[in-house]
Amino acid sequence: xxEKIGIYICECGPNIANKVYIDKIIEKISSIEAYKNKxxxxxxxxxxxSIDGKKFLEEEIKQNEFTHLVIAACSPKDHESTFINICKKxxxxxxxxxxxxxxxxxxxxxxxxxxxxxKAIQYIxxxxxxxxxxxxxxxKKLDSNPDVLVIGGGIAGIETALxxxxxxxxxxxxxxxxxxxxxxxxxRKLLPRQNCNTDVIQKKLLDVEENNHIQIFKETELEKAIGxxxxxxxxxxxxxxxxxxxxxxxxxxxxxxGFKQLNTSELPKYEYTxxxxxxxxxxxEEMCSQNGKVLLKSGEEPRSIALIHCVxxxxxxxxxxxxxxxxxxxxxxxxQQSSDIKIKEFYRDLCLPNKDxxxxxxxxxxxxxxxxxxxxxxxxxxxxxxxxxxxxxKEIEVxxxxxxxxxxxxxxxxxxxxxxxxxxxxTGFFQEAHQKLNPIATSxxxxxxxxxxxxxxxxxxxILQAQAVGGEILTQLIPGEKxxxxxxxxxxxxxxCKGCQTCLNVCTYGAIYFDEDRGISVVNEAxxxxxxxxxxxxxxxxxxxxxxxxxxxxxxMVEALR
Amino acid sequence: xxxxxSVLVIGAGITGMKASLMxxxxxxxxxxxxxxxxxxxxxxxxxxxFPNLECSTxxxxxxxxxILQNQNVEVMTLSTVEKVEGEVGNFTVTINKKAxxxxxxDCIGCGMCYDPCPVVLKNEWEENLAEKKAIYVPCPxxxxxxxxxxxxxxxxxxxKQNCSACVEACDFGAIDFSExxxxxxxxxxxxxxxxGFDLFxxxxxxxxxxxxxxxxxTAMEFERLFASxxxxxxxxxxxxxxxxPESIAIIHCVxxxxxxxxSAVCCMCSFKYAHFLNQKIPDAKVYNIxxxxxxxxxxxxxxxxxxxxxxxxLVFQPSTDKIKVTKNGSGLDIKYLNGKGMEETISANMVIxxxxxxxxxxxxxxxxxxxxxxDTKGFFLTQNRNIGSVETTKSGIFVAGxxxxxxxxxxxxxxxxxxxxxxxxxxx
Numbered sequence: 001x002x003e004k005i006g007i008y009i010c011e012c013g014p015n016i017a018n019k020v021y022i023d024k025i026i027e028k029i030s031s032i033e034a035y036k037n038k039x040x041x042x043x044x045x046x047x048x049x050s051i052d053g054k055k056f057l058e059e060e061i062k063q064n065e066f067t068h069l070v071i072a073a074c075s076p077k078d079h080e081s082t083f084i085n086i087c088k089k090x091x092x093x094x095x096x097x098x099x100x101x102x103x104x105x106x107x108x109x110x111x112x113x114x115x116x117x118x119k120a121i122q123y124i125x126x127x128x129x130x131x132x133x134x135x136x137x138x139x140k141k142l143d144s145n146p147d148v149l150v151i152g153g154g155i156a157g158i159e160t161a162l163x164x165x166x167x168x169x170x171x172x173x174x175x176x177x178x179x180x181x182x183x184x185x186x187x188r189k190l191l192p193r194q195n196c197n198t199d200v201i202q203k204k205l206l207d208v209e210e211n212n213h214i215q216i217f218k219e220t221e222l223e224k225a226i227g228x229x230x231x232x233x234x235x236x237x238x239x240x241x242x243x244x245x246x247x248x249x250x251x252x253x254x255x256x257x258g259f260k261q262l263n264t265s266e267l268p269k270y271e272y273t274x275x276x277x278x279x280x281x282x283x284x285e286e287m288c289s290q291n292g293k294v295l296l297k298s299g300e301e302p303r304s305i306a307l308i309h310c311v312x313x314x315x316x317x318x319x320x321x322x323x324x325x326x327x328x329x330x331x332x333x334x335x336q337q338s339s340d341i342k343i344k345e346f347y348r349d350l351c352l353p354n355k356d357x358x359x360x361x362x363x364x365x366x367x368x369x370x371x372x373x374x375x376x377x378x379x380x381x382x383x384x385x386x387x388x389x390x391x392x393x394k395e396i397e398v399x400x401x402x403x404x405x406x407x408x409x410x411x412x413x414x415x416x417x418x419x420x421x422x423x424x425x426x427t428g429f430f431q432e433a434h435q436k437l438n439p440i441a442t443s444x445x446x447x448x449x450x451x452x453x454x455x456x457x458x459x460x461x462x463i464l465q466a467q468a469v470g471g472e473i474l475t476q477l478i479p480g481e482k483x484x485x486x487x488x489x490x491x492x493x494x495x496x497c498k499g500c501q502t503c504l505n506v507c508t509y510g511a512i513y514f515d516e517d518r519g520i521s522v523v524n525e526a527x528x529x530x531x532x533x534x535x536x537x538x539x540x541x542x543x544x545x546x547x548x549x550x551x552x553x554x555x556x557m558v559e560a561l562r
Numbered sequence: 563x564x565x566x567x568s569v570l571v572i573g574a575g576i577t578g579m580k581a582s583l584m585x586x587x588x589x590x591x592x593x594x595x596x597x598x599x600x601x602x603x604x605x606x607x608x609x610x611x612f613p614n615l616e617c618s619t620x621x622x623x624x625x626x627x628x629i630l631q632n633q634n635v636e637v638m639t640l641s642t643v644e645k646v647e648g649e650v651g652n653f654t655v656t657i658n659k660k661a662x663x664x665x666x667x668d669c670i671g672c673g674m675c676y677d678p679c680p681v682v683l684k685n686e687w688e689e690n691l692a693e694k695k696a697i698y699v700p701c702p703x704x705x706x707x708x709x710x711x712x713x714x715x716x717x718x719x720x721x722k723q724n725c726s727a728c729v730e731a732c733d734f735g736a737i738d739f740s741e742x743x744x745x746x747x748x749x750x751x752x753x754x755x756x757x758g759f760d761l762f763x764x765x766x767x768x769x770x771x772x773x774x775x776x777x778x779x780t781a782m783e784f785e786r787l788f789a790s791x792x793x794x795x796x797x798x799x800x801x802x803x804x805x806x807p808e809s810i811a812i813i814h815c816v817x818x819x820x821x822x823x824x825s826a827v828c829c830m831c832s833f834k835y836a837h838f839l840n841q842k843i844p845d846a847k848v849y850n851i852x853x854x855x856x857x858x859x860x861x862x863x864x865x866x867x868x869x870x871x872x873x874x875x876l877v878f879q880p881s882t883d884k885i886k887v888t889k890n891g892s893g894l895d896i897k898y899l900n901g902k903g904m905e906e907t908i909s910a911n912m913v914i915x916x917x918x919x920x921x922x923x924x925x926x927x928x929x930x931x932x933x934x935x936x937d938t939k940g941f942f943l944t945q946n947r948n949i950g951s952v953e954t955t956k957s958g959i960f961v962a963g964x965x966x967x968x969x970x971x972x973x974x975x976x977x978x979x980x981x982x983x984x985x986x987x988x989x990x
Contacts, residue, residue: 474983
């Protein structure tokens with residue numbers, strides 16, 4: 001069967017009709033010698049996106065049995081999807097259709113009507129030539145596994161497991177230590193309303209342990225993960241016995257591997273030894289949980305305590321956003337412990353970004369706690385030197401110091417990122433797919449990041465992010481439903497591939513692997529998003545991006561410039 | 563009684579749009595209602611978003627398009643909730659849908675109707691910095707790209723005069739004066755409230771001179787003044803006609819003390835403005851007058867450091883309520899107490915007030931209609947943050963985004979995602 005191309009020009013009311021000569025376009029296109037071997041049908045319509053217009057187009061496609069379709073109208077942003085739907089309805093493969101924007105790119109921007117008409121003709125010619133080189137691509141549907149793997153048994157991982165586990169979805173929760181709960185299980189009280197810890201964290205711990213749809217692997221790490229959204233194969237290993245392995249199939253992976261506090265010995269301005277009464281905030285939390293009290297190494301009650309905010313903030317280059325809050329909480333503990341303790345809070349800026357935080361602060365400001373804003377600070381044992389906002393240098397000595405060190409990504413983050421083919425950002429935490437619009441997804445579909453592994457987060461933020469990942473998985477990985485991957489993907493032409501592997505480095509989605517036996521790169525079409533990076537980087541021209549092939553682009557360009 | 567498979571989303575800002583698209587993906591029918599004639603919310607008023615300075619329109623327009631083209635999402639603009647009955651799984655919602663008087667189907671958005679309209683009005687969407695006609699779109703690029711007629715000002719609709727200038731200008735027969743306001747009933751299983759925020763009214767604090775001195779702008783006014791689709795096409799022309807101010811003072815935390823909370827985004831917005839100003843007027847002196855730097859995200863401090871290095875002088879003062887803006891010749895003086903408690907003065911031609919985010923105007927009414935509580939600050943009350951901050955005091959009704967409290971875009975998105983999770987679980 002020969003080619004039969006339908007070309008429809010939308011007048012868009014007066015928008016196109018009054019700015020270009022539509023009859024001239026039709027006349028010119030019909031008379032082009034090079035198209036004599038193609039069967040062309042060229043017509044115009046007042047408004048193709050209207051109900052009448054759509055009906056007209058449908059009937060035309062059915063009657064003429066077109067092999068290809070070109071529509072000259074508005075921006076593809078406005079109505080490409082409208083016409084794609086008509087193609088689907090009339091069983092014309094939508095990848096054999098092309099929209100030409102003669103409104104925004106011709107009619108609306110060129111005041112000279114002849115010039116606008118000329119440009120519209122060039123554009124339409126390009127597309128007529130191009131559609132002949134387009135291929136009818138087909139959507140694929142893949143089975144998916146609804147089960148998920150959660151890496152990390154802290155509060156973020158626990159909440160993720162609880163939001164997702166159901167009759168139709170199994171959750172595998174792995175934790176590298178022997179206990180679930182992470183750091184938050186060590187806390188005595190929670191912000192902002194100081195509910196008793198056992199109410200919240202302990203209940204969640206119990207819920208996870210008792211849930212039949214959650215399988216917990218303690219002392220377990222990820223060893224390997226391959227596959228793509230809906231179909232991952234993972235291998236887990238026991239941290240004590242590396243030969244003890246478990247193989248699982250899951251549809252999605254959630255990283256909730258948490259954080260650690262910056263090692264203060266890395267900071268020259270904070271000089272102290274194990275013998276000094278200097279503690280990090282987490283050490284104080286543990287001390288409180290165990291003893292119910294904050295005590296000096298000598299066993300006595302401290303009489304004066306300095307709390308120091310922002311330890312390592314400058315060096316790390318980011319604010320850990322929860323420290324101000326928890327330092328206020330610690331100050332409140334201490335105040336309740338004994339009214340004889342003199343408490344000084346040394347801070348630079350108070351970062352209290354939740355609506356309830358300031359109320360908490362104002363209550364404390366009315367108490368005996370001394371808030372001291374500083375420009376710089378140094379400690380040596382229990383001696384403090386600081387510069388206040390009035391630029392005066394002062395020195396004081398206290399019984400005890402409590403530091404709020406910056407939060408950092410957990411030690412294993414780099415290895416985990418490599419195993420999962422996801423990125424870390426410049427702060428060392430896992431990087432989001434889009435900082436604003438897709439903040440818990442990663443560049444690899446089906447792999448998500450929650451809690452402090454994603455960036456400094458408190459308990460409430462981690463819980464919220466865990467519920468958010470629940471939302472993403474419940475709406476994307478639905479039990480029994482198939483997954484439709486991108487159609488416009490890349491492919492490697494075996495005969496041309498020299499095996500240099502340049503493409504592996506430029507693919508941000510991890511969609512290309514190297515076949516050692518054949519010595520060529522292979523694209524996993526289920527992962528590829530069709531960005532075209534590999535095509536551009538391939539030195540031997542062996543990679544083709546479907547729907548954006550070199551012949552398609554060349555033929556469009558040549559004809560448009562003819 | 564079986565549960566409805568439909569969901570009502572109130573508010574078509576970034577939060578409501580995100581939640582709607584996700585729910586649609588899971589096969590839910592979504593009614594997305596928006597009180598304004600356009601969707602997109604506050605984010606589309608910004609030219610660029612911190613910290614990556616991405617163009618907001620480029621970020622949001624594809625989402626707006628997805629919403630408008632989505633078969634499962636029924637968008638109702640110019641609509642508010644009038645009544646809600648029932649309970650989780652089965653709510654009956656009465657929606658008050660105002661007439662647009664322009665057909666969403668027939669209109670192609672060519673804009674031929676604006677010029678002939680004889681009525682000129684203040685454009686509130688443009689923070690009153692621009693004018694509009696009685697038939698208008700709030701700004702170029704509004705979606706849906708279909709104008710609205712203001713019935714109180716339109717000569718024909720208000721009965722003042724027999725005018726049909728717009729009808730004559732329309733080649734598509736899209737204008738219909740006979741359209742009536744409607745009451746629409748929908749049945750839904752769950753509701754997501756994503757009504758966003760408003761900004762603190764700067765006229766409550768006369769010491770900042772807003773409304774008195776033309777050189778004093780609110781943050782949102784500055785966003786529009788800077789926007790390339792805004793009233794001046796992005797040119798910095800002040801109200802009194804001064805082009806390109808030579809010195810600008812950005813004052814942080816205006817209204818924070820009165821509201822009793824930090825709004826979490828204003829520091830970053832203020833630094834963004836300094837960057838904008840430095841790009842546009844490299845010789846201008848830009849001051850950021852602050853009391854606490856609040857940059858609560860791993861990516862924010864780097865942006866702040868860059869701006870501090872390249873675009874602004876930081877001025878610390880501990881008591882924002884003691885700041886006074888006064889007139890000095892053709893310019894303005896900003897008096898404040900420094901870290902030592904001494905009074906100092908900065909002179910500027912332009913002052914930008916970074917205002918606290920406050921609950922949306924309709925929050926009180928909506929809390930009554932929905933039967934959910936507000937917190938002491940006037941935002942929607944959620945259950946204890948440690949259990950989940952999207953559940954309101956009524957089962958089946960969830961809140962997301964700035965309707966729950968001030969926050970940035972990513973945290974609004976995270977709440978949208980979390981509320982979707984809750985909706986799906988409660989409709990199982």
